[in-house]
Amino acid sequence: MKILIAGAGEVGFELSKVLSEEHHDVTVLDERQSCLQRVIENLDVLTVEGNATSPHALVKAGARQADLMVAVTSVDEVNIIASMMAKRLGVKSVIARVRNQELSRPDAPITPSELGIDVLIHPEESAANQIHQLVKRASASDVVFLADKKLQMIGLRVEIGSEVINKTLAEVAELYNELSFRVIAISRRGTTIIPRGNNRLMALDHIFIITKTEHVQQLVSATGHQNVTLRKVMIAGGSEVGRLLAKKLSADKQKWVIKLIEPNKEVATEIANNNRDILVLNGNPTDPNLLVIEGIQEMDAFISVTEDEESNIISCLMAKHLEVKKTVALVSKSQYVPLSQTIGIDAIVNVKASASDEIHRQIRQGMLLTVKALTGIKAEIIEVEAGKNCAILDKPIHSLKIPDGIVIGGILRNGLAEVATGQSIIRKGDRVIILALPQAIKKVEEMF
Amino acid sequence: MIDRLEKNKNRPRIDFKLVSGILGGLIFFLGFAMLLPFIIALIYNEASWDAFLITAAGSMTAGGLLFWNYRPQEELRMREAFLIVTLTWFVGSLIGALPFTLSGTLASYTDAVFETMSGLSTTGATILGGITSDGIQNPAIEDLDKSLLFWRSLAHWLGGMGIIVLTLALLPLLGIGGMQLFQAEYSGSTSDKLTPRIRETAFLLWSVYMGMTAVQFLLLWIHPAMDWFEAINHAFSTLATGGFSTQNASVAAFDSVYIDVIITVFMFLAGINFAMHFRLFTGDIKSFLGNREIRFFTLLAGLFIVAISGGLWLIDNYSFGEALRYGSFQVISIITTTGFGTDDYALWLPFTSFLLFLLFFTGGCGGSTGGGIKMIRLMIITKNIKREFRQIIHPQAILPVRVGNRVIDSKILKTILGFFVMYFIIFAIGAIIMSFMGYDLVSAMGASIACLGNIGPAWGEFGPTDDYAHVPYFGKWVLLILMMIGRLELFTVLIIFTPWFWKN
Numbered sequence: 001m002k003i004l005i006a007g008a009g010e011v012g013f014e015l016s017k018v019l020s021e022e023h024h025d026v027t028v029l030d031e032r033q034s035c036l037q038r039v040i041e042n043l044d045v046l047t048v049e050g051n052a053t054s055p056h057a058l059v060k061a062g063a064r065q066a067d068l069m070v071a072v073t074s075v076d077e078v079n080i081i082a083s084m085m086a087k088r089l090g091v092k093s094v095i096a097r098v099r100n101q102e103l104s105r106p107d108a109p110i111t112p113s114e115l116g117i118d119v120l121i122h123p124e125e126s127a128a129n130q131i132h133q134l135v136k137r138a139s140a141s142d143v144v145f146l147a148d149k150k151l152q153m154i155g156l157r158v159e160i161g162s163e164v165i166n167k168t169l170a171e172v173a174e175l176y177n178e179l180s181f182r183v184i185a186i187s188r189r190g191t192t193i194i195p196r197g198n199n200r201l202m203a204l205d206h207i208f209i210i211t212k213t214e215h216v217q218q219l220v221s222a223t224g225h226q227n228v229t230l231r232k233v234m235i236a237g238g239s240e241v242g243r244l245l246a247k248k249l250s251a252d253k254q255k256w257v258i259k260l261i262e263p264n265k266e267v268a269t270e271i272a273n274n275n276r277d278i279l280v281l282n283g284n285p286t287d288p289n290l291l292v293i294e295g296i297q298e299m300d301a302f303i304s305v306t307e308d309e310e311s312n313i314i315s316c317l318m319a320k321h322l323e324v325k326k327t328v329a330l331v332s333k334s335q336y337v338p339l340s341q342t343i344g345i346d347a348i349v350n351v352k353a354s355a356s357d358e359i360h361r362q363i364r365q366g367m368l369l370t371v372k373a374l375t376g377i378k379a380e381i382i383e384v385e386a387g388k389n390c391a392i393l394d395k396p397i398h399s400l401k402i403p404d405g406i407v408i409g410g411i412l413r414n415g416l417a418e419v420a421t422g423q424s425i426i427r428k429g430d431r432v433i434i435l436a437l438p439q440a441i442k443k444v445e446e447m448f
Numbered sequence: 449m450i451d452r453l454e455k456n457k458n459r460p461r462i463d464f465k466l467v468s469g470i471l472g473g474l475i476f477f478l479g480f481a482m483l484l485p486f487i488i489a490l491i492y493n494e495a496s497w498d499a500f501l502i503t504a505a506g507s508m509t510a511g512g513l514l515f516w517n518y519r520p521q522e523e524l525r526m527r528e529a530f531l532i533v534t535l536t537w538f539v540g541s542l543i544g545a546l547p548f549t550l551s552g553t554l555a556s557y558t559d560a561v562f563e564t565m566s567g568l569s570t571t572g573a574t575i576l577g578g579i580t581s582d583g584i585q586n587p588a589i590e591d592l593d594k595s596l597l598f599w600r601s602l603a604h605w606l607g608g609m610g611i612i613v614l615t616l617a618l619l620p621l622l623g624i625g626g627m628q629l630f631q632a633e634y635s636g637s638t639s640d641k642l643t644p645r646i647r648e649t650a651f652l653l654w655s656v657y658m659g660m661t662a663v664q665f666l667l668l669w670i671h672p673a674m675d676w677f678e679a680i681n682h683a684f685s686t687l688a689t690g691g692f693s694t695q696n697a698s699v700a701a702f703d704s705v706y707i708d709v710i711i712t713v714f715m716f717l718a719g720i721n722f723a724m725h726f727r728l729f730t731g732d733i734k735s736f737l738g739n740r741e742i743r744f745f746t747l748l749a750g751l752f753i754v755a756i757s758g759g760l761w762l763i764d765n766y767s768f769g770e771a772l773r774y775g776s777f778q779v780i781s782i783i784t785t786t787g788f789g790t791d792d793y794a795l796w797l798p799f800t801s802f803l804l805f806l807l808f809f810t811g812g813c814g815g816s817t818g819g820g821i822k823m824i825r826l827m828i829i830t831k832n833i834k835r836e837f838r839q840i841i842h843p844q845a846i847l848p849v850r851v852g853n854r855v856i857d858s859k860i861l862k863t864i865l866g867f868f869v870m871y872f873i874i875f876a877i878g879a880i881i882m883s884f885m886g887y888d889l890v891s892a893m894g895a896s897i898a899c900l901g902n903i904g905p906a907w908g909e910f911g912p913t914d915d916y917a918h919v920p921y922f923g924k925w926v927l928l929i930l931m932m933i934g935r936l937e938l939f940t941v942l943i944i945f946t947p948w949f950w951k952n
């Protein structure tokens with residue numbers, strides 16, 4: 001596939017990397033030479049220097065031949081204009097990042113398609129959604145809804161003192177035979193293990209489980225987590241993510257007590273003016289005095305989403321030290337992700353990763369229904385429909401030769417979801433949930 | 449743009465020619481309005497017809513000449529607008545007083561001005577029926593010529609929505625700078641503008657006002673106790689939240705539950721922003737019912753009706769029905785600053801009296817014809833107090849003050865707090881002057897707040913069955929200035945007395 005990416009910022013870079021690794025022909029267009037330099041040095045893609053709103057630059061970057069353009073510059077207006085032009089120039093499908101929500105509203109006077117945009121993405125909103133899910137499910141590090149919310153993939157840390165420690169997965173399955181679940185991956189000290197029945201669980205393992213939504217609760221307590229519901233949330237940083245999260249929480253049926261700290265007075269005032277149910281504090285989120293005055297020790301969750309990822313980690317650590325039950329940090333550098341898990345931050349959210357997730361999903365659309373990259377391990381959750389050419393139909397899974405790096409986690413048939421076991425059989429038209437390591441994703445596409 | 453600046457360079461700080469020109473136009477209009485009581489005098493064949501004719505002709509000539517000589521050509525500036533509005537109301541009262549004097553009804557010109565200002569400012573305090581400080585017996589209300597009674601009510605009606613707003617609506621002569629004049633006279637916020645052009649807004653507001661007056665007139669007229677003359681006078685007085693009646697005993701003279709209810713309902717409606725009434729009539733029920741000020745007004749009125757009627761029933765030993773009837777009428781009459789009476793509240797026991805006294809410090813909604821502090825200000829001040837308490841607990845929190853979904857800007861908040869403080873200072877000054885003249889505490893405070901708040905009847909020697917005739921002349925001038933200050937919402941008048949107004 002020929003793909004044109006306008007904007008070589010963080011999201012553009014991340015995306016180019018993922019797509020080029022998947023053997024797409026990627027051209028990156030940006031007017032900042034320093035950004036392009038970084039792309040050339042690190043990735044196997046073509047770069048073109050030029051402004052995304054210039055038709056000449058677009059043509060030079062191959063807009064006439066491209067199958068897809070992704071406009072991810074930092075400016076909404078540039079992305080919109082680039083999309084309009086690209087569509088005129090013959091790009092088949094266009095994805096644009098637009099932060100302003102006016103276009104995406106159902107009552108929008110001008111729809112995105114009228115502007116040549118096929119898919120709008122809003123990475124900050126996806127990140128906010130992700131945090132929202134995490135706060136609702138107190139103990140999990142990841143929550144992914146699958147198969148129309150009938151199944152869930154959750155990430156949990158095996159706490160010290162849990163009864164599953166030192167047991168093989170087969171023994172664990174025996175112990176909880178009334179629950180249907182499947183451990184699909186284990187992350188241990190930075191390495192990802194695709195487990196078999198004889199793998200043993202260790203304390204502080206980070207495990208990923210596919211299970212029925214109604215069984216989540218029991219599994220959470222099985223891994224040694226107390227059953228907690230959160231009520232008081234402190235959000236550090238009135239960034240786009242923080243703002244959207246606060247808005248989502250205050251729109252929830254459940255009544256949250258929300259405090260948001262923002263150092264910039266104007267930004268803080270604006271947030272306070274637009275959100276009735278949020279207590280907005282003007283101060284530095286890393287200032288311990290402010291945190292103590294505002295009762296951080298009584299908080300159930302502390303979510304740090306400032307632009308400065310180091311201070312996000314620091315303030316989350318501070319919160320953890322004061323025994324806040326759940327801490328979530330916004331971290332963009334992928335190098336920090338394993339680190340933060342080990343030092344005790346409960347969950348990490350990465351805006352760039354969620355942006356490339358979203359785009360990824362759009363690129364593979366048609367065949368694959370859900371694509372979700374997991375934080376902490378290099379693997380993706382894919383939901384796919386079994387077509388008639390599918391190679392693995394009508395046989396029990398244990399008799400199939402499944403390639404390395406692929407785990408079948410669940411099956412949805414006629415609206416009924418089940419967790420896959422060795423005896424499960426995939427039929428035509430089923431929706432299959434798969435965990436795949438990056439090198440195996442191509443094979444998934446071949447299988448189905 | 450530049451050449452306009454060039455032209456403005458040579459303009460004086462306050463362009464008195466322009467001020468006189470527009471003032472002339474307004475006086476002309478006021479004289480024109482006085483032809484209505486002249487017609488009434490002709491219909492009833494009363495001797496006062498010549499008084500009205502002379503005043504009307506005189507002011508039309510004088511006003512017309514001024515306007516003709518100094519036709520407004522320049523753009524009006526805010527300073528000139530303040531001056532014009534204040535002068536219009538003051539000079540308007542001086543002129544409107546003439547028929548009382550010329551017809552020989554009132555011996556004292558001060559009394560005549562007091563009565564007219566009380567009319568125009570929709571206060572409803574009267575000097576009729578009393579004995580003045582130098583021993584002159586003023587005629588009782590019932591003994592007055594019908595044309596003069598009509599003029600009193602008409603003054604209410606003109607002043608209710610505003611003389612200038614009316615002129616803007618009817619005559620194109622104030623085309624230039626109409627917005628500034630509108631702002632200086634109108635009590636609502638400028639976001640009440642209903643149409644892009646101020647003239648149309650003024651016209652719509654007056655149409656709603658006139659329509660509601662007509663409906664009330666018809667509803668009163670069908671009751672046998674009222675003839676058409678009384679119905680129209682009471683309709684004028686109610687919609688303007690004035691309080692002048694054609695009877696010395698006020699509305700109590702009719703002693704009819706039906707009339708009480710009609711007047712209560714229309715007083716309440718007159719206490720609501722007329723821009724909201726317009727929205728209601730155009731079918732925008734949602735924004736009417738969703739309006740926070742209207743809700744607050746309704747809630748406050750409801751609470752006081754329950755408390756006062758309950759007090760009258762349980763403490764003052766009224767029957768339940770009477771307690772509700774008199775209680776609700778009196779609450780709405782005072783909260784909207786009308787000042788009609790169906791019961792002598794001066795005779796109520798301490799608890800109910802005190803509750804009613806509190807209502808003297810309220811007022812209708814912004815943009816209504818009511819005077820006083822106004823609901824929107826009380827509401828914002830209450831919310832601000834709540835906020836101050838929260839701020840103590842969360843010193844670094846940013847806590848906006850909200851009315852509905854609108855955030856009140858801190859600038860507006862300061863203006864409102866300033867208004868509040870100023871209001872009490874002026875109230876105190878008025879009360880001090882009255883006490884200096886020998887009035888007791890309750891009477892002095894009552895007279896001051898009843899005039900400043902445009903209510904009318906007060907307490908003690910100014911109770912609902914008493915009058916203002918016995919106040920010394922100087923005191924009457926003080927009170928009538930208070931009425932004007934209150935009607936024009938303090939700043940329009942007070943700014944003229946600051947040094948900054950006259951300096952650059």
